[in-house]
Structures are given as C-alpha cells and as structure tokens.
Amino acid sequence: MSTADISLPVKFDWSSEAAAARRKRRHFADHRLRWIGITAIMIAIGLLGILLTTLVATGYRAFVQTMVTVPVYVNPEYVDETDPSKGNYRAIVKDTLGNLFPEVTNPRDQRELGQLLTNNTQFMIRDRVVADPSIIGKTVEMTLPVSDPFDQLEKGVLSRESPEDQRKINNAQIGWFDQLAAEGRVSMPLNWGLLFNSDSRFPELAGLAGAIVGSFYALMVCFLISFPCGIAAAVYLEEFAPKNKWTDMIEVNINNLAAVPSIVFGLLGLAVFLNFFGLPRSAPLVGGMVLSLMTLPTIIIVTRASLKAVPPSIREGGLGMGASRHQVILHHVLPLALPGILTGTIIGLAQALGEAAPLLLIGMNAFITSPPGGLLDASTALPTQIFIWADSPERGFVDRTSAAILVLLGFLIIMNGIAIFLRQRLERTW
Amino acid sequence: MNDAATAEKPVSTSTIIIDDPNMNPIRVAAKNTRVFYGQKQALFDVSIDIPERSVTAFIGPSGCGKSTFLRCINRMNDTIDSCRVEGEITLDGRDIYDSSLDVVELRARVGMVFQKPNPFPKSIYENVSYGPKIHGLARGKAEIDAIVESSLRKAGLWEEVKDRLDDPGTGLSGGQQQRLCIARAIAVSPEVILMDEPCSALDPIATAKVEELIDELKENYCIIIVTHSMQQAARVSQRTAFFHLGILVEVGPTEHIFTNPKDQRTHDYITGRFG
Numbered sequence: 001m002s003t004a005d006i007s008l009p010v011k012f013d014w015s016s017e018a019a020a021a022r023r024k025r026r027h028f029a030d031h032r033l034r035w036i037g038i039t040a041i042m043i044a045i046g047l048l049g050i051l052l053t054t055l056v057a058t059g060y061r062a063f064v065q066t067m068v069t070v071p072v073y074v075n076p077e078y079v080d081e082t083d084p085s086k087g088n089y090r091a092i093v094k095d096t097l098g099n100l101f102p103e104v105t106n107p108r109d110q111r112e113l114g115q116l117l118t119n120n121t122q123f124m125i126r127d128r129v130v131a132d133p134s135i136i137g138k139t140v141e142m143t144l145p146v147s148d149p150f151d152q153l154e155k156g157v158l159s160r161e162s163p164e165d166q167r168k169i170n171n172a173q174i175g176w177f178d179q180l181a182a183e184g185r186v187s188m189p190l191n192w193g194l195l196f197n198s199d200s201r202f203p204e205l206a207g208l209a210g211a212i213v214g215s216f217y218a219l220m221v222c223f224l225i226s227f228p229c230g231i232a233a234a235v236y237l238e239e240f241a242p243k244n245k246w247t248d249m250i251e252v253n254i255n256n257l258a259a260v261p262s263i264v265f266g267l268l269g270l271a272v273f274l275n276f277f278g279l280p281r282s283a284p285l286v287g288g289m290v291l292s293l294m295t296l297p298t299i300i301i302v303t304r305a306s307l308k309a310v311p312p313s314i315r316e317g318g319l320g321m322g323a324s325r326h327q328v329i330l331h332h333v334l335p336l337a338l339p340g341i342l343t344g345t346i347i348g349l350a351q352a353l354g355e356a357a358p359l360l361l362i363g364m365n366a367f368i369t370s371p372p373g374g375l376l377d378a379s380t381a382l383p384t385q386i387f388i389w390a391d392s393p394e395r396g397f398v399d400r401t402s403a404a405i406l407v408l409l410g411f412l413i414i415m416n417g418i419a420i421f422l423r424q425r426l427e428r429t430w
Numbered sequence: 431m432n433d434a435a436t437a438e439k440p441v442s443t444s445t446i447i448i449d450d451p452n453m454n455p456i457r458v459a460a461k462n463t464r465v466f467y468g469q470k471q472a473l474f475d476v477s478i479d480i481p482e483r484s485v486t487a488f489i490g491p492s493g494c495g496k497s498t499f500l501r502c503i504n505r506m507n508d509t510i511d512s513c514r515v516e517g518e519i520t521l522d523g524r525d526i527y528d529s530s531l532d533v534v535e536l537r538a539r540v541g542m543v544f545q546k547p548n549p550f551p552k553s554i555y556e557n558v559s560y561g562p563k564i565h566g567l568a569r570g571k572a573e574i575d576a577i578v579e580s581s582l583r584k585a586g587l588w589e590e591v592k593d594r595l596d597d598p599g600t601g602l603s604g605g606q607q608q609r610l611c612i613a614r615a616i617a618v619s620p621e622v623i624l625m626d627e628p629c630s631a632l633d634p635i636a637t638a639k640v641e642e643l644i645d646e647l648k649e650n651y652c653i654i655i656v657t658h659s660m661q662q663a664a665r666v667s668q669r670t671a672f673f674h675l676g677i678l679v680e681v682g683p684t685e686h687i688f689t690n691p692k693d694q695r696t697h698d699y700i701t702g703r704f705g
Binding site for chain 1: 504560
C-alpha cells in the first residue's frame with residue numbers, strides 16, 4: 001500500500017461542528033463508562049454495609065450478658081464436705097432466692113422465682129464448691145447469668161408493655177427482677193462466655209468454644225493435607241509434566257474440581273470416609289479431610305500461577321550453570337513463588353473455614369457441649385454452629401447467631417490480613 | 431522463512447570455511463547439526479570447529495539460528511519440549527548428546543551468560559558461591575570465599591562490590607549485573623563460556639567494560655559470543671561465523687570475514703544490505 005492510500009481526505013476540517021460533536025459524544029461515553037463503574041462499586045459497598053449493619057445491630061447484644069449478683073449460703077445440711085460434688089444444690093438455689101424474697105411462699109411463685117436465674121445455676125454453685133470446699137457453711141457473693149427472657153427484658157428486646165399472656169414471663173417475675181435491679185444486683189458485663197463456653201440449650205450459657213476448637217482442628221487437618229499435596233502436584237504439573245493430552249485432561253479436571261459445589265464433597269466424604277473407611281462421625285479429622293478436597297484444587301491452581309509468574313530467566317540462569325531441576329525448583333523457583341502460594345493457601349483456608357455444607361453432611365452439626373479433645377472427638381465448626389443456632393427457637397439465639405457470624409467474619413478478616421501481610425513482607429522484586 | 435523454499439536449495443547448506451594455520455586446538459566441534467522446532471527446521475547441517483582460548487563470534491540477521499546453535503552447545507534446548515537436535519556436537523572429542531554424558535556435568539563445563547542479566551534474587555556472594563556449592567567444588571567457607579573473590583576479580587567486579595557482598599545482586603547496575611553473571615559462570619571453572627548477546631541490554635560504557643573482560647577471559651576460556659553488532663564481533667572475536675536462514679554460510683578469521691567475504695550473502699550482510 002502506498003502512503004497516498006492511507007492519508008486523510010485533503011479537506012478534513014477538525015474544527016467543524018460535526019467533528020466537535022463527535023468528540024463530545026466520545027467524551028460523554030468515557031464519562032458514562034466511569035459512572036457505571038462507580039455505581040457498581042457503590043452498590044457492592046452498599047450491600048456489604050447493609051449486611052454488616054444488620055449483623056451488628058442484632059449481634060451486639062450477644063456480646064454482653066445480663067448477670068445478677070446474689071449472696072449464696074452454702075448450707076452444710078445440703079452439702080457433704082467429704083464429697084461436695086453430690087450435694088443438693090437445687091435446694092441451695094431455692095434458699096438463696098428465698099432469702100432475697102422472703103414474702104414469696106407459694107410453691108408456684110417459688111418455682112416462677114427460680115426461673116429468674118439460668119437453669120444451670122445449681123451446677124455453677126457446685127463447681128465453685130468443688131473447686132474450693134472451704135466455702136461450705138459460708139455465704140459467698142456469686143454473679144450468675146439470668147435466664148434468657150430476663151436477659152432479653154434487660155436488653156429491651158422484650159417489651160414490658162406487651163400483654164402478659166404473650167410473653168414468657170409474668171408481671172410478678174418482672175417485679176422481682178426490677179427489685180433486684182433496684183438493689184443494684186443486676187449488671188451487664190462483657191459476655192466472655194460467648195467465646196469460652198461450649199454449646200448449650202440455654203442461650204445465656206451457649207458459647208463458641210467448641211466450634212472454634214473444632215474449626216481449628218479441621219483447618220489444621222485441611223492445611224496439612226492440601227498444602228503439601230497441592231504444592232507437589234503443582235510443581236510436577238508446571239515443571240516436569242510433558243505437555244500431552246493426559247496432562248491437559250488432568251488440568252481440565254483440576255479446574256473443574258475447583259468449581260464443584262461443596263455439598264458434593266460432603267456427600268463424597270460421607271460415602272468414602274465415614275461409610276467405607278469407617279472414620280468417626282462429626283470428627284474434625286473427617287471435616288478437615290473433606291475441606292481439603294475443596295482447598296486442594298485452589299492451592300494447585302494458585303501455586304501453578306505463582307510458579308508461572310517466576311521469570312524464565314531465573315530458571316535458565318540456574319539450569320545454565322548446571323543446577324539440576326530439583327535444585328532450580330527448590331533453590332530459586334519455589335522461594336520466589338512462595339508469597340503467592342502462601343497468599344493463595346490462606347485464602348483457600350479462609351474459604352474452607354466458612355464452608356458449612358460439606359460439614360453438615362458428615363455430622364458436624366451435632367449438639368455437643370464440650371470442646372473436642374482431639375481430632376477424633378465429635379465436634380461442631382463455626383459455620384455449622386451458626387447453622388444450629390439459626391435453627392434454635394429461643395429469642396437469645398437470634399442475637400447469638402449474628403454474633404457468631406461476626407466472630408467468623410473476624411477470623412476471616414484476620415486470615416486475609418495475614419495473607420496481605422505475608423504478600424507485602426515476602427514479595428521480592430527481580 | 432518458507433520451509434519448502436529452503437528445503438529446495440540443498441546446495442546452499444554447505445559452508446565456506448576459511449582455514450587459519452594459527453588456529454588453537456579445537457575444543458567444540460559440530461558436524462551436520464540439524465535442529466527442528468516441531469516440524470519446522472531451524473538449522474541445516476551446521477558444521478563448525480571452535481578453537482580453545484579464543485573468542486568465536488556468531489553473527490547474522492534475526493532468526494538466522496545463531497542463538498539456537500549456541501544453546502545446542504550446552505543443551506539448553508533440552509528444556510524446550512518441541513525441540514529436536516540431530517547430528518553431532520563434541521566437547522573435547524566427546525559427543526555431548528551421548529546418553530552417558532550427564533547434562534548437569536555438561537552445563538558446569540559449558541557456562542552460559544544470557545542476553546538479559548539474570549542474577550538470582552539473592553546476595554552478590556550467594557550468586558557467585560551457588561555454582562561451587564551445588565557442584566561440591568569447595569569445602570568450607572574459606573575455600574568458597576576464595577572462589578568468590580577470584581571469580582569476582584576475574585570478572586572485574588571485585589573492587590566495586592567487595593564491601594557489599596551481602597547486598598542483593600539485583601540491586602547492581604545493568605552492566606555490573608552482567609559481569610556478576612559472568613563471575614557466576616566462571617566460578618565453576620568452565621571450559622567453554624557461551625554468551626548470548628551479552629551486551630544488548632547494556633549502555634556503551636558497560637558494553638566496553640564487558641568487551642574488555644571478554645578479551646581478558648579468552649586467555650583461559652573458549653568463548654562463543656552471539657552478537658547483533660558487527661562492530662562488537664570485529665572488536666572482540668578472533669573467528670566469526672555468519673549464519674543466514676538456518677545455514678552456516680561462512681566461517682573464518684574475523685578479519686577475513688569483514689574484509690574479504692567469499693559468499694555474496696556475507697558480503698551483503700556486513701555491508702548493511704539486509705539484516
């Protein structure tokens with residue numbers, strides 16, 4: 001093509017109105033594209049804001065707990081000093097309340113009075129006495145959680161104005177509670193039980209300790225399986241495997257595996273790990289194995305991408321001086337790829353931490369009232385605990401579900417923070 | 431390049447060899463080396479003798495196969511799946527494609543310096559000591575220290591970096607990085623050093639330093655350099671080989687090639703008709 005063919009029409013007028021209008025349209029299109037992008041981001045931020053606001057608005061109440069401080073007389077008549085674990089603590093609770101409200105004599109009223117305190121009060125007193133038998137025969141001040149309806153009353157969720165027959169507690173009970181409050185016995189401290197108690201049927205006692213420990217064990221198993229396997233598989237595929245239809249097929253399948261719905265992995269775990277290998281139900285070991293099936297493809301994909309990003313000149317430099325392939329990989333390529341691998345691994349583990357569906361299928365949604373002592377003990381995990389609480393009818397569990405979600409989000413933010421920190425800290429330039 | 435067209439000209443694969451009675455003993459020799467990338471043939475029957483303790487330059491237009499041939503000499507082409515090498519290349523009379531020869535040993539004996547300086551993202555000291563360490567050439571820190579110092583001295587870099595051996599090699603200037611790569615290559619005492627356009631990423635001053643270094647190194651090593659700069663070939667090399675379209679057209683003493691080329695294509699290239 002000669003230069004004459006591509007030259008502009010001789011009389012093109014840049015300052016004509018048509019040309020100006022065309023330029024204006026193009027600038028307008030630029031603006032439009034920018035504003036579409038900004039709007040999309042605003043929508044995303046808005047939705048996130050709504051989510052967090054709702055969670056915090058309902059969840060914050062669960063981070064405090066209404067407590068009442070009462071003098072408990074450990075009557076030696078009810079407790080045998082030689083074996084304090086077998087005492088009649090129910091009677092001690094009854095006496096404690098009886099001393100505070102001597103005017104209540106009717107047995108029915110006494111039972112209703114007993115509902116003020118959490119159902120487990122007698123066990124709390126027992127534990128205190130077992131830990132320190134010297135208090136037998138003495139009066140000690142104990143701060144005890146109130147039962148859920150009174151907790152909700154104090155937090156303002158339960159309205160005093162609502163008709164008596166539509167609430168769980170009657171006007172007399174509210175009166176007793178108000179009397180305790182007037183005496184300065186009611187307080188609302190931070191609810192450490194949320195983190196340090198295990199699950200319970202009573203919302204005022206239910207906590208996440210079992211779920212946190214269960215999730216920790218499951219993630220540990222998941223990491224120990226998927227991290228070495230993922231790196232080894234990725235190194236082989238990226239550095240050694242010949243490019244043929246077999247490796248193409250493996251690659252396609254790994255990518256598909258990453259997109260398989262997690263509940264399918266749960267079914268697989270149920271069929272293979274529980275039914276075929278006979279591993280225990282609800283165990284964090286099995287949970288971790290199932291989660292590692294999910295994390296493994298993620299880690300393989302991320303590791304391969306990180307290995308690909310290492311410039312070929314580094315490999316050539318190593319090979320060119322007679323380093324064997326394993327030396328090139330271990331001494332040069334993997335250290336350079338490590339920040340990316342770690343970041344991807346932590347993000348993969350964070351996904352696994354938030355995964356409920358596969359754990360439901362292997363029974364990690366059981367009602368378990370103590371943290372697992374090992375990998376084979378029955379346990380829940382954070383997302384399944386949220387699932388259980390969301391299913392529970394007591395009003396107190398509504399708050400606790402939101403609070404548990406906030407705790408889970410907190411762990412996810414911490415993990416992602418570590419990923420960002422590692423990336424910035426370890427990343428090297430070449 | 432059209433495969434069919436070149437295949438129809440079998441006569442043109444022959445090489446004009448200008449003998450030199452003063453040539454050093456031969457270190458690397460190739461006989462009828464052919465290289466294929468998949469179906470495409472990149473080199474046609476290259477035969478060349480490369481003497482020791484001298485600099486041999488490969489020149490030619492882009493895509494003529496000079497780098498491909500260079501990478502055959504230390505079998506770097508092995509890393510490319512589709513690449514296939516036929517014919518024979520010998521180092522000290524031994525076939526380097528023989529199955530009894532370990533490629534790790536070959537690459538220690540035939541060092542390589544690349545187009546773009548590629549020091550490892552480690553300290554200067556670690557860059558140079560890496561080769562001796564992996565090949566077990568030295569025992570103890572004192573011996574390795576001695577190798578590092580002598581290699582950096584030979585590469586003319588010692589005075590510039592002796593106070594900051596623990597600084598990252600990637601923090602040096604481009605010319606210093608390239609000399610560090612040369613130091614890294616000579617730290618394992620190779621017999622042959624291959625250089626693939628070692629100065630193409632460097633400024634003229636750094637280029638001059640590297641050329642000076644090449645001139646000194648030829649007293650001890652067999653150096654093969656691929657270059658796009660004919661001036662550089664004329665300045666540093668004793669023998670020059672001209673490649674064109676995968677064919678080694680002409681090889682001989684540098685002054686002959688540049689003053690009295692026998693082949694029309696060589697003549698056209700060095701006078702700037704193409705390339």
